[in-house]
Structure formats: C-alpha cells, structure tokens
Amino acid sequence: LEPFQGQFILEINPDIGFAMIDRLFGGLGTADFSSRPFTDIEKVVFKKIINWILGAFPEAWENILRVRPLLRDIESNPQFTQIVPGNDMVILITLVSKIGSSEGLINICIPYIMIEPIVDRLNAQQWFAKTRLEQTTRHINILRNRIKRTSLDLYAELGSAELTVSELLYLQPGDVIRLDRKSSDYADIRIGNRVKFKGVPGQHNKHLAIKIIEAIEPETIDPGEDGELTDE
Template sequence: MAEEVLSQNEIDALLSALSSGEMDANQLKQEEQDKKVRVYDFKRALRFSKDQIRSISRINENYARLLTTYFSAQLRTYVHISVASVDQIPYEEFVRSVPTMTVLNIFSMAPLDGRIIFEINPNIAYAMLDRILGGKGTSLNKIENLTEIESTIMTNLFEKSLDNLRDAWASVAEIDPMLEEFEVNPQFLQLVSPNETVVVVSLNTTIGESSGMINICIPHVVLEPIMPRLSVHYWMQTETQKDRKPEEYENLTKNIEATDIDLQVILGQTNISVHDLLALQTGDVLHLNQSIDEPLVMQSDQESLYYVQPGHKRNKVAVQILEEIKGGSPDDE
C-alpha cells in the first residue's frame, strides 16, 4: 500500500497542533489502527477498469465520426454525432432509463457471444425517416403507430451502417455484426440478467434542427473474450508491432524510386493586363523577368528543386542541373 508523503509545511502544521494541544497524539494513533471500510454495492459491480472504459470510449469516438459521415451522405443534411458519456451500470438500470416507447435495434456481434442494443431517441429516428422520405427532417413522435413501411425503412437505414461498426472495432476484434430484431418497447428485451453489468455509450446526435441521444448498450458477456485487448498495454504492443521490417522499407523505397513525376522548367514570368492578353497576335514579344545570364528554375508540383541551364542534347531541348535549391522557392530568399 502506498504511503502518503507530507510536505514540510504540513509537517510543521502537525507539530504545531500537537504542541498547542489542538490535536492528541493518542487519538491519531487510534485512528491509524481503526480499519477503514469502503462501501461496495454488489448490485452495481464495476467489472471494467478505467483503462478499459477509456479504450471503449476511444473506439466509439471513432465510430461516432464514421456514423456522422455515413448519415450525412444518406440524409443529405447536417449531421453531427459525438460521444457524450461512457458508463458501466446494471442492465436493469439501463432498461429503466429508456423511454417506454422508443426505437430499439438489436445486433449480434459474431463471433462474440451475446447481443448489443442501439436505442435511438424517437426525435432522431423520425427526423431521419422524414428526411429519407423527402422532408426537411422534421421530428414527429408517433412511435406507437409505426407502419410496416416506416419500420422497414428505419431497419434498412441502420442495417447499412453495420460496416461502420465493423470498422470501428477492427483494431480490437474482427466482428460480423448483424441486425436481428427491431423493437419499440424495452420491456420486451431481456438480453441478460437484471444485475448484469453493461457498458452504456451515449452519443449526442444532431440531425438538421432535431437533436437527441443514441444509446449503445454492450453487455459484459459480449466484451469478456476481448477484455485483455482493451488495456493500454495491448494498444502499446499493437503500435510496436506496426513497426515495419527492414525488407518492407526496402520494397517501399524501390516502389517510390520507380514512380514517375512531372518536372517543369520555368523560362520566366511576366504580368500583363487582360486587355493586352486579348490583343495578343502572332509575332508579339513578351518581356519576361528572367535574365539570359541567370539560371532557370526546375519545379515539381510547384516546388522549386534545382537551378538549371538550357541547352541541346541529341537534337532535343535539354537542361543541365547546376545546383540544388534548398529552403524552398527562390522567391522566398
């Protein structure tokens, strides 16, 4: 157990209190001997470490960015999704926090065991539905009267987003998510026991002028096989393994060296008015800012590389490299 280290000021204050009688040494000794008890709620067991919660949060931040891009393309309107919180709570508490009637998508996460729940606030769900059907994205909560067509449209929309979920978790596990159920009443869902610990990821979601929450419920049984991969040690080890081998660098260098690039030699530049440009005719002469006694500049992708001098070689126009240009464009010197 780590010992608490006191500063010099705290030591002086403690000695002063003992000498003045404000504090009893026997009382301090008794307090040290007393056992300190910390209350632990077995119904709210914390089965994920802070390190693992941070990893789950990082994965879902990436997922939120992918969803933002996906829904923006599908709905053709302003979409912003971000992680609001990541908490571990009993499954019973999650069910109580969900509205009586809402949009619930249940996904399997093969090859992982168990299923996860996506709870979409009706304001968000109907804004998406209205936008897909050609509306402005107005939210109208009629969750109890969903037609079969509306349910199918919503199901297809979230089913197509499974690639984003797969990509977000790719750094930890290769999963093949699949939409299994579409529900509107959370009371019909009993994925795990009421006291089972689940991770709830809350996403702040804005669709046009409508806003709400998307909650992702991930039971402990789903994450249990990949728990070791949610630690910082695994992430650091993975980053180390990404270091390229010498032969990979050699192959990469050869491929880069064989790449063709375009080179341009600038003969000179000048400025003229649009009126003069329109009046140009065959035989007109333009005065450039380049002196015939000065070397020309060779560029690639608008970046100056070398000073060169023009000439001929084997009846072709050619240039001879004189000097490498260091520090960018010669105009910057």
C-alpha cells in the first residue's frame, strides 16, 4: 500500500471468492467449491476481482493520503501469510458480503506499525472537518453523475393469478392461465418492489419492448393524528 512501508492482507472467504468467480462465468453464484483450491484459470480471474476491489482504496483514503495499493500475491495457505510478528498490533476491518445464496466475510488486516506515521490524521475531528470542507459543487456533481450511471433492473408485470397446488401440479403445455387484468389494461413497470410506471407491451426492432404511458407519482407521507407517519 504505497507510500506506506510494509504490506497488508485482504482476506476473502472462499465461499465468497468462488461465488464471485461463478457469477463472472455466468452462474448464479451458488456453486460450492470451497473444499478445493483455485485452478490456474480461476486464479487469473480472481486477481482481476482483487485488483477491482483494490481500485476503491484510493477513493476511501483520499481525505487522508494518496495511496496506491498493489497486489503482490494470492495465497490460500494461511501459514504463509504472516506479515508481522504475532504480538504486534493490527487494525482489522471486517465486511459481511453476500452474493446470491453465499455469504461470508472479507477481512482487511493492516499492521499498526505500517500506518503509525500518519495516525495523528486519523482522528474523527480532523476527518469530519476536512470532509465538510470538500462538500463543494464539484463533489456533489461527481456524486450525482455516479448515481445516474447506476444500473437498475426494471420488471414489467402483465398480471398475476392464484392457483391451488393441485391446479399447479396438473398444468400442461397449452393450458391457459387467466390473469387478473384485461388485455387493455396497462402493465406495471417496477423498480424493485415499487411500481414506477404504467406501460403497454409490444415489439421494437424485433425485440420485446414496453412503452411507458405514465409515471406513478411517489407516495406522500404525512403525519397522522397521533404523530405517526402514515402512507397516503
């Protein structure tokens, strides 16, 4: 972690590591291969994942110091990962990560002796004081642009139907399920669990598409008689 002298450890739970690789290879992130080591191809892919994670470090440290993390090696045997004597102090940052049905920890271990030269800059008062000074229009615009580039999944819901288990078991190809809407009704277009638009399904350039007809105004939240918030 330049310009610091020394090394730190980024430890990723094998369940999370294999889930990341499985997702990149087109899987659902549910594969369980944690009982075996990485193959050579998986190591190459995993190095790219780690470099992508390390790419977030400069932004996280920018209020304190300009840093440049470098990946030295990937090691699966903890006996070969000792970077300081066992009685030295370290800073341990633990993150809970979940990918699909796989869940595990990502640990960042930084030796105290490594960051000791700048430890006086890590007090909360200086951190927040500098953060407030940097809330300029430029930073707000950067944040706004990043939010605009965020990808969201949209779902078009044509309708729904309730079936008993018996009816579900006897479904056959060619059966028709009657939905709770008419063919002339608009479809709900959802972002997450919220209906944001109404639209009409169709085709565009030989692809299935949906035309947005109207936008749904967000719900207003007003205080009730007893002071509690209620949705209207």
